Amino acid sequence: MLGAVLAGGFLLALIAGLIIANSIQTRIEADHPPAGEFVEVDGTRLHMRQTGPSDREPILVLHGAASNMEEPFLALADTLKDEHVLWLDRPGLGWSDRPDAEWSPRAEAALITRLLDTLEIDRALVIGHSWGGAISMRLALDHPERISGLVLIAPALGAWIGDAAWFNKASFWPVIGPLFTRLLVPLTGKPQLRSGAVNAFHPEPVPEGYAETTSLALLLRKPNWLANARDMADVNRHLEQQEPHYHKVEHRTIFLAGKGDTVLWSHRHSGLTASRMKNAELRWIKGAGHNLHHHQQDAVAAAIADVRAG
Template sequence: MKRMLTAAALGVSVIGTGACVSSAAYTARVEAANPPIGDMVEVNGSKVHVIQQGETGTPVLMIHGASANAREFTWTLGPRLEDDYRLLMADRPGHGYSQRPDDASELGVQAAQMAGVLDALAPGEKAVLVGHSFGGAVALRVALDRPDLVKGLVLLAPVTHDWGGGGQAWYNSFAAPPVIGPVFSQLVPIVGPQQVASGIDGVFDPAPVPENYFEKSAIGLLFRPPNFRANARDVQALEEELAKQSKRYGELTVPIVVFSGSGDTVITPKVHVGRLKKQVPVDLVILPAEGHMPHHAEGEAVADAIRRLASSEISG
């Protein structure tokens, strides 16, 4: 029996070593294909990777959702707005090329990092905040904690409230824990990228997936083990964080525009924006032919909302 256990342990060790080698090779390849293209901004002792487009005008801070990074906006909203506004597209903590401070699964910590970007790059100015999905929760938290920085919010399929449990991808429960997570995440680069196609279809459905979406948005960066663990920890902590945060929404005074796809199956809109509307005035744009990614096919409508808030004299 002892020999069998020793052999089994050796086998696990060999597999683990092989996985580490494979994940290191994957990380090197994906980072070579998708290097950092922004600036590293020091915020609260950690660096935030910020991609900037446009040089003048009202600052617009864009905050991406789960499983994504700041490149999500560089080819969707960026080209529509860069001539008239100063766009700041930030990787959330532990995503893309941003460092991850302690307790970064807390929305308050993520919001502080985003607020720090504005303090550093747009001091004394109020910005329009754009948040997609998880990024919508962070944008709301910035508006709650630092209203002095916010001119208005444009939320894209935002997650805003606790949803009654469930809905978690099985792999997050393996990737998030501190002991098993690092080991499990070494396997992700081996199988994750090949399995993601069906998941992307579901995120966009009923709208089609844009051509070369995976490459243009650098989704491959997600499958680096530290990035994958950061994403899992964020998602695992989100419901409890939102249960606390949503109690404060009555404090919001800035104008809020929400784009919500009727076909969204990633979240249930009535659980989120439906409840948000009961707490604070919201300009709701319902998109009957969209799912969870309205800033792609409806990018011009989203850009118009950003322009409207940027030019408004209403500033909370």
Template sequence: MNLVYAALLSLIALLFFLAAVTRVGAWWIERSYPAQGEFATVNDTRMHYIFDRGNGQTDLPPVVFLHGASGNLNDPREAFLGQLGGRADLLFLDRPGHGWSGRGPKSNETPDGQAATVAALMEELGIEKAVIVGHSFGGAIAATFALNHPGKTIGTLFLAPVSHPWPGGVDWYYDLTPVPVIGRIFSETLALPFGLMRVRPGTECVFTPNRPAENYVERTGVALVLRPWHFRANATDVSRLLDYVTKTAPLYSRIKTPAVVITGNKDAIVLPRVHSLGLERDLPNAELVWIENLGHKPDYVATDLAVAAIEKLAGAPRDLQAMGKALETEIAGDRFGPVERCLE
């Protein structure tokens, strides 16, 4: 019996130690990647955003960027500000519960709630209509935004999106983390120290077979997701997504605004034949640009093409298919990171 008590005390001591490591780690991460933007409370949610205004010299309508799972506003901002800065009013935001935004009401646990919060933020900032850009998980929110807020949608750009029900589920830690007590203990003890060891290999899988953008981890502050409250919000989003898109995808035919879908056949994170082909099939006014040997990050690997898609959604003539073929030639030799390993 003494051995049982000793083992139990050892386990409790280990958990307290890991909790302390997590708190120190979260403090260090927040010091390394502080909030850079402004805050506004809309839909009972304290939203963190950066609004890069064009100062009257714009040639494009406003653009709103929705980052993917495990991300924050730095991800799309690092990808697009260089090419679009000054050309449009650009709204980069931390989705509810991500980056430096608060989680807000329970409605923000699903894409329609987050879309409503984004719409409220647009109203707060005086953005009447915009091109909505959604990457990965942000694609599900972008589709919902076009469905529920057509008056605010000029067009939608989907980048390696999630949008439809897929076979299988999600990684185990997404399902574990929202579980009461056990999930809380996991997020407060193990998620951060073990997550730090997975940040760079995980980034390689996100980009594979393309080489990751230089200093991507440092520039985008990926580690912010490892803070316990952010980790729980992200896990809740992902664990509930399959049920949500299963109910919502049949409604996509109601979306009348134009859309462009840019996806790669070597995406190791989502299934492009399920999601991107599904959007092409279900959206009445969608153009699919299918890129051979492109992974999950067209926002970085195909930035020129994505910018041209935004221009086309704004009304400019752009031959996206020709640009896509040119990009295929450019990246045909990319062999960074085995897709097969990342799919395991």
């Protein structure tokens, strides 16, 4: 009898937790609605925003893991106000869908290239931050004719950077995975997002209202969480496949790396990669962290100008 009572109580608590978690996700979607336009590419709906004069060479901005286009937009919108900029929610993140197929940087680069086709854009200068840097390099490797140059901000490029965080792998465990993504992620995720932001900015300060302004909580939506978790769970395998080919990239490329970055070891990523490329330059920024584009906008603008000049 006692066992039945305990089991019934656990079931009721689980149901109540799932209801609360679902309401949290609904609230997140209401608080952070799509702010751009939707473009359908090969049956996949992508969310993006275009700003600036259309007669300039486009700049494509690719955000990093766990975020969306609002993250770099907050940092660089004013700096790039006179540029034609494509701010993209990378497939599976923000409000962009991801095809229901095995995913990889190669597949993502191919879909982004087809987006450029849809928008009738021949070439673009690409800015990639963190994991967006890995996608940028995949674009340069697979579709070099579509890229005019690269500005890579604290990019994640080197294989075997350590095991994926346990929660990324746990999201795909049988039985536990669905409960984790539907229950624990919405209920406990927001404090983790804030602590993650502090780590990403260290040693620089997190801008006031950063999490809210960048719609960071969209990561707690089930499809967003699973897309990002899959990317990060497979990160070493993806980078192992593309790292040996970086020397083939001939585009003018400028790497921006923070001396204080605690998210990744930039000597291993930006440093080693830049040394292997024919037309690359690494610019160290003292006192900067992983999200350096929020406090070092002048360095980003100078890199863009120098890539074009080069």
